[in-house]
Structure formats: structure tokens, C-alpha cells
């Protein structure tokens with residue numbers, strides 16, 4: 372679904388050291404400005420949402436209906452009932468619609484393109500109006516959750532994340548490829564509300580977690596962990612090698628590590644050769660010869 376560009380970049384830049392260094396330099400230039408807009412598009416401040424008050428409700432529904440008619444109905448149908456092009460949205464709840472619109476996944480440019488994260492077309496008021504309108508058409512689904520991260524414990528959240536989310540999103544939240552060419556997206560730049568909505572609604576190939584699996588408190592904890600410790604673009608996890616992300620960093624680690632091993636192996640080999648030469652009074656052992664005869668006990672092969 373979403374391709375992991377850093378991964379393929381790392382893979383393509385195979386052995387030669389110059390290529391690797393050049394690719395990494397390129398990657399750091401390429402990825403650094405990339406993150407800024409998504410972080411800006413997901414303000415942290417909107418962590419607690421209150422339900423729309425009664426006098427605004429009619430106006431909000433009217434706004435939502437207009438926006439839906441103009442931007443969504445061509446694919447999802449006039450009453451969100453679905454069509455040959457796009458699924459039924461009735462009964463999904465405001466939280467599900469809010470996630471898909473606020474993340475920029477919707478509206479699609481055409482029915483066959485993949486939903487990808489991009490700056491949303493709509494501001495917060497408009498997005499909540501669309502979500503409220505769709506939710507008003509049929510009961511059920513996931514409401515826009517209220518997350519109070521002030522009382523949350525990010526350390527507990529880390530445990531919840533490691534157990535339930537890391538298998539797909541990786542422990543650093545950088546995202547990873549799943550089976551069948553799908554991928555779990557990186558969690559940098561997602562808002563608290565979006566994390567809660569994703570956990571409760573299970574978008575696409577992500578499972579949905581009910582309050583039995585992840586309680587209200589655990590949800591607040593994992594939201595706090597994701598938004599405080601993963602979301603920050605300045606803390607992508609791993610070492611701070613220009614923040615190019617764990618795949619490229621792992622590659623640097625591998626490169627340096629293998630280089631060290633080769634150096635050590637050469638040094639040991641060199642030392643052994645010198646010892647051999649000393650033992651045999653300057654004579655070189657024939658190439659491929661085993662240990663000097665007589666050193667090993669006779670072994671009876673049965």
C-alpha cells in the first residue's frame with residue numbers, strides 16, 4: 372500500500388562504500404524537509420475534543436452535508452450507501468470518517484488510487500462536520516474518541532505498543548512492509564485523536580482493538596507514548612545519523628560492523644601466519660595445509 376522508500380533505497384545501494392555514503396547523504400537531504408508538513412498538519416493541541424453543542428448542530432450538519440455532496444458522494448453515493456466505486460460508509464461512525472479525512476487518505480483523486488497520507492483538504496471544523504453528517508445517517512460505529520493524555524503513563528504505553536502495535540509498525544514506529552506487498556505506515560506526525568481512532572476503528576488491514584484488549588486507560592497510555600516519543604520527527608528512533616531512519620541507520624551499522632570484522636580477521640590471520648613462520652624456522656607451510664603434523668592426536672574413524 373505505502374511503499375517504504377528508505378528500505379528500497381537501502382537495498383539498491385548494495386556493496387560499494389561510495390554508493391552507500393552517497394545514498395545516505397541523499398537520503399538525509401531528501402527525508403528531512405519531507406516530515407515537516409505532516410507534523411504541521413497534525414496539531415498536538417487538539418487532544419481533547421468536546422461534542423458539538425446543540426445550537427451549532429444544525430449548522431454543522433448542513434455544512435457536513437454540503438461538503439459530503441461535493442467531495443464524497445460521487446464515489447460513496449448520495450446517502451453514503453456505497454457504490455460500485457467505493458464502500459458503504461453508513462454505520463462506520465464519526466471516528467472512522469474523521470480518521471480517513473483528517474489523515475488525507477480521503478477524498479481519493481480517483482477510485483483506483485491508493486489512500487496515502489497527505490495534508491487534509493479540510494480544516495478541523497469542516498472535517499468534524501463531514502464526520503458528524505455521515506454518522507447522522509445511520510447509528511453505530513466508532514465515535515470521535517476523547518483522549519486525555521494529561522493523566523497518561525507513557526511507560527505503560529510503551530508496553531502496550533510493544534505488544535500490540537510493534538509487530539506491524541515496528542518498535543520505532545517507522546512502519547514496515549507486511550505480507551502481500553502491504554505496509555504498515557510510519558507513525559511520525561499522527562495526532563492523538565488519529566491514534567485513538569485507528570486503534571478503535573482498525574483502518575484497512577489493521578485490526579481494531581476493543582476496550583477488552585486495550586482499555587480506556589491503556590489507550591491514553593499508548594496515545595501518549597506514540598505522540599510524545601514516536602511522533603517527534605527529531606526522534607525517529609535509533610541513532611541520530613542525520614535522522615534518516617532505522618533502515619538506513621541499520622545499514623550504516625552493518626557496513627561499519629562488517630568492516631571491523633574484516634579488519635580483525637585480517638589482523639588475526641596476519642598474526643597466525645607470523646607465528647607459523649617462527650615455528651618452522653622460516654619455512655612457509657604449503658597453501659591449504661592443516662595444523663602442523665604431530666600436534667593432533669590420532670583419531671580413529673569408526
Ligand code: HEC
Nearest residue numbers: 442443446456457458467468471472477478479480481482
Ligand atoms: C474517487 C472516489 C472516492 C472519493 C471522491 C472518496 N472516496 Fe472514500 N473511499 C474510496 C475507496 C475506493 C475506498 C476504499 C479504499 C480502501 O479500502 O483502500 C474508500 C474508503 C473510505 C473510507 C473507509 C471505509 C471503510 O470501510 O473503512 C471512508 C471512511 C471514506 N472513504 C470516506 C470518504 C469521505 C468522507 C470522502 C469525502 C471527503 C471520500 N471518502 C471521498 C473512494 C472515494
Ligand code: HEC
Nearest residue numbers: 474488535536539554555556561565566569574575576577
Ligand atoms: C496487523 C498489523 C497492524 C497492527 C497490529 C497495528 N497496525 Fe496500525 N496500521 C496498520 C496498517 C496496515 C495501517 C494502514 C491502514 C490503511 O491503509 O488504511 C495502520 C494505520 C495506523 C494508523 C494511521 C496512520 C496514518 O498514517 O494516519 C495509526 C495511528 C496506527 N495504525 C496505530 C496503531 C497502534 C497504536 C497500534 C497498536 C495498538 C496498531 N496501529 C496496530 C497495521 C497494523
